Amino acid sequence: MQKQKLLYKGKAKSVFETEDSDFLVLEFRDDTSAFNGERVEQLARKGQVNNRFNAFIMQKLAEAGVETHFEKQLSDNEVLVKRLDMIPVECVVRNFAAGSLVRRLGLEEGQELSPPTYELFFKDDALGDPMVNESLSITLGWATQEQLAEMQRLTYVVNDVLAKLFDAGDLMLIDFKLEFGVYHGRIVLGDEFSPDGCRIWDKATKKKLDKDRFRQSLGDVIEAYEEVAQRIGVPLD
Template sequence: MQKQQLLYKGKAKSVYETDDNDFLILHFRDDTSAFNGERVEQLARKGEINNRFNAFIMQKLTDAGIETHFEKQLSTDEVLVKRLEMIPVECVVRNFAAGSLVRRLGLEEGQALTPPTYELFHKDDALGDPMVNESLSISLDWATKEQLSQMQELTYQVNDVLSEIFDAGDLMLVDFKLEFGVFHDRIVLGDEFSPDGCRIWDKKTKKKLDKDRFRQSLGDVVEGYEEVAKRIGVPLD
């Protein structure tokens, strides 16, 4: 598989074409951004850690019968993935109240949500990824009713699998976002799963070990990511 020209440069990853139209190469960079790109910094080792973290999680999901775009890890900071036609709707599960949910509803941070909540957001950085619903997503032709139903079912399956993994590491999987796409008419999990796109707290101390360390200027961002990785068994060497 030959790496070819740059297709797209996102906030933290670069996407490259390959000589096979069904596959792409993702390069995890050390860039870290917050507030829709208003704040950007370079954090040493972050790209490598996220790549290894993502590969580990994607393999766990594959083992659980959830199809992902992950094919194989190519290097410390690159991975081969299926080329998906991405659906511009993010799926968010919240097991505990945090972030925008606390601000919207005045909830206490860390309040357990039983059962977990499920929300949809339109993926559009310029608009700040606004919250949407199933009806809008269908009317605006972002996805079909059947696709949205599959996305919701798969998101809850992911939550079940990962909540158990993080719980075993004495960690709380507070919330996370997923993105899906279409590959040969199948709904497939895409993008990445890393501390960049979820909230993870220590179960006892409630110490934040995710991207909120960057958003809230708490420091030791990469160290927080490494701690989570070690606790759940991600190989970092």
């Protein structure tokens, strides 16, 4: 299946139509952004690494019974996906305190959260992706109560599967975000899962191995992504 008209260009990915209205091509670019696009740089190999990382994770989730939009890898930086009607609400799970949660509540970074927390954010860069709740999401027509319940259930399944996967690589899955959409009436996991959209630390040293290396100017961003990939078994060649 060939990519055709450019449908959308995001901060790190481009979306193309195909000859089949049910499918799209996602192109992972080397662009890296932070602070809602205020800082943008090109990092060599990033598109390829994230594409392979995402494909590996999506296949692991499918094996665990989570339906995803992933169909197959097309090239080093392209993937074929189902065309979803995206729900503009991000689902965030936090296993340990970091990022905005630390700033909001004054928690200690790395504090374990048991049980993990679950939050919803309205996906809108111009507004800074504000936190919302189920009531607002339903009232404003973003999703139904049933859809939100299924999104929460699937998010916790994803957390259970991936926390174990990363733990086996001596890594801590600190937090992550997921996006869902509707495909022929079903709630399906969309977007991507890569170190761009989660926080991952080394279990022993607490070294950050995710996009915080870019946000905080720690350096070796792609090297950290590759280290995570190798430790959980992602084939990068």
